[in-house]
Amino acid sequence: MSGKKCPTAEARPGMKLASSIIKESGQVILAEGTVLTASFIEKLKLMNLEFIDVAENAAAEAPTPPTSVETFGAVYDNTLQVIENCFATTRYFKEVPLIQMKELADTSVNLMADAAGVFGYLRIIRKQDDYTFQHSINVAIISGIVGKWVGLSGEELKDLIFAGLLHDIGKTQIPIEILNKPARLTQEEMKIMKSHTIEGYKMLLGEAGINESILCGVLQHHEKIDRTGYPSGISGEQIHPFAKIIAVADIYDAMTSDRVYRVGQTPFEVVADIRQEAFGKLDPAICMTFLNNILDYFIGAKVVLSDGEEAEIIYQGHHSYPTVCTRAGKFIDLEVNRDISIVSFI
Ligand SMILES: [Fe+2]
Structure with missing residues (x-):
């Protein structure tokens, strides 16, 4: 990317980096193409960096979504760092740095959501640690x-x-021992954990830039349409569409994530599970839209099968599992041949 030198003191939010900023240790702090936010600029100033390289027509050029796992990963890592700081600030000051988080939602997160390969990238870049922060971004x-x-x-x-991005911000008010407890929570601890919905709502209520829809998304994302959710046990019509969408995203991300105690499931296993277990709990229209689109999304993906063969997903009917074509040219309908399954993506 062609760029010009810009004194860090004159850097403005919205400018795009023309080259990566790399620490002496070789670690990329901000990747080429990153759109600068006020907080990024503040950090660069703190680093005593005199100049940065910004794109020539930064003001006119609209940022484009990342197109490779490397560029996606760089935007993701930057986002993760900012979110980690925002959560730490919220935990200790009981105040959410909303301007910073809104900027992040409108820039980096928005761009990642627009990336064509996003679901594949999210699978590849997953890390074992920082679950709460990664989960918020995902x-x-x-x-x-x-x-x-x-x-x-x-x-x-x-x-x-x-x-x-804000849905689990209330978890910053849950004691660390409960939040990170490696064992099953007691009933009392579970009650405290569940309060993260109300804690998040309380911190955001009345804040500038937070409207009713955002508040409902945060407060109601664990409500279920059959009234079995929390905190209020309200029914389908009473749950805001934002909360219903976040609930689907929350379940998909949690089930596909690797955790200390289990390996994440493939999207197809998650789809099958959602069909079997979560139907009747999640909004049916949103759920169907999600399931149909996510399955179509993986057509063309290269996978490894449980018998060790590599294959490509070529067809997805109205079932949970697709038809694949192996390297040897053999077609296998995984919905019918249930003894063979997809174990990983290439
Ligand atoms: Fe939650």
Whole structure:
């Protein structure tokens, strides 16, 4: 990317980096193509960096979604760092740095949600640690995608992504010992854990830039349409569409994530599970839109099968499992041949 030298003191939010900023240790701090936010600029100033390289027509050029796992990973890592800081600030000051988080939702998260290969990238770049932070970003991205699938756009879609990023912000008010407990929670601890919905709502209520939809998304994302959810046990019609979308994104991300105690499931296993177990709990229209689109999304993906063969997903009917074509040219309908399954993506 062609760029010009810009004194760090004159850097403005919205400018795009023309080259990566790399620490002496070789670690990329901000990747080429990153759109600068006020907080990024503050950090660069703190690093005593005199100049940065910014894109020539930074003001006119609209940022483009990442197109490779490397560029996606760089945007994701930057986002992760900012979210980690935002959560730490919220935990200690009991105040959410909303301007910073809104900027992140509107720039990096929005761009990642627009990346064509996003679901594949999210699978590849997963890390074992930082679950809460990664989960917040992933839910924001996936909510944005599902929002588009159900027809949202413009400011409403931006609000949904913001709500996704904030949905678990109340977890900052849960004691660390409970949040990170490696064993099963006691009933009392579970009660405290569940309060993260109300804690998040309380911190956001009355804040500038937080509207009713965002508040409902945060407060109601664990409600279920059959009244078995929390905190209020309300029914389908009473649950805001933002909360219903975030609930689907939340479940998909949690089930596909590797955790200390289990390996994440493939999207197809998650689809099968959602069909069997979560139907009747999640909004049926949103759920169907999600399931149909996510399955179509993986057509063309290269996978490894449980018998060790490599294959490509070539067809997805109305079932949970697709038809694949192996390297040897053999077609296998995995819905029928249930003794063979997809174990990983290439
Ligand atoms: Fe939650």
